[in-house]
Amino acid sequence: MAQRQTFDTDAERYAARRPTYPAALFDRLAAYGDLDDGARVVEIGPGTGQATASMAERGWAVTGVELGADLAAVARRQLADFPAVELVVGAFEEWSPPPEPFDAVVCATAWHWLDPATRLRTATRVLRPRGTVAIVWTHHVAGGSQAFFTAAQDCYRRLDPETYEDGPLPEDRVPxxxxxxxxxxxxxxxxxxxxxxxxxxxxxxxxxxxxxxxxTIRLPAGRRAALLGCLADLIDHRFGGEITKRYTFDLVLGRASHGLPR
Known part of the structure; x- marks a missing residue:
């Protein structure tokens, strides 16, 4: 199984635990793209709808192209109140878009799974002239329960050395x-x-x-259990049973310079 397909192994948990995005992010996107009620949007890799719901609430007609069939099924259920949302199962790179161009392409925390050599061209091909490309990057940065995340690196060093690092960087060091x-x-x-x-x-x-x-999913079961047990012990016995994680969400925007002819 390709690494980008592993998320489909537990779609319900993904829906319950993955964070959503700040409302202000969609305010910026709407203003930049002049996206009003009825705007046509393609979302690459919507998962279970963490960003989709916020766009649908604005009246945008969202077509989500999701690689995972189980993720898409959960998204359909959770977005059932929005008839203008359509979920398509498949790889965005292989998707055949309808002839009418879209106003925006949005990809939230999934752009890194696409081929860097072709992903931007593939995205802009579905847009009207000067349509919006919107990419959201999610980073874990220093802050919150910083002492926990520093201590946690010992668990990773011993049990998941491929993920081991010195801990999250300060926000001003994350470009x-x-x-x-x-x-x-x-x-x-x-x-x-x-x-x-x-x-x-x-x-x-x-x-x-x-x-x-x-x-975490790719780890052998024994090492995964040991890693999670190590982290659980830290949280429960040294940090009072809860921790705070600081995220940055970077919204990167551009306008298609070619797009499809009108």
């Missing part, structure tokens, strides 16, 4: 990944906005979140 759009002739008017959010988890909630990560 916003704009280079791909800035350096491409496919888009223009590149802009970016950063949003910072602290989320607090009980021990079991945090372990459930980790169980949705591809790096």
């Amino acid at each position: 916003t990944p704009t280079d791909e759009l800035v350096q491409s002739s496919l888009v223009t008017d590149v802009a970016s906005h950063r949003f910072c959010v602290d989320l607090t988890y009980t021990g079991e909630e945090y372990l459930d979140l980790l169980r949705t990560y591809s790096t």
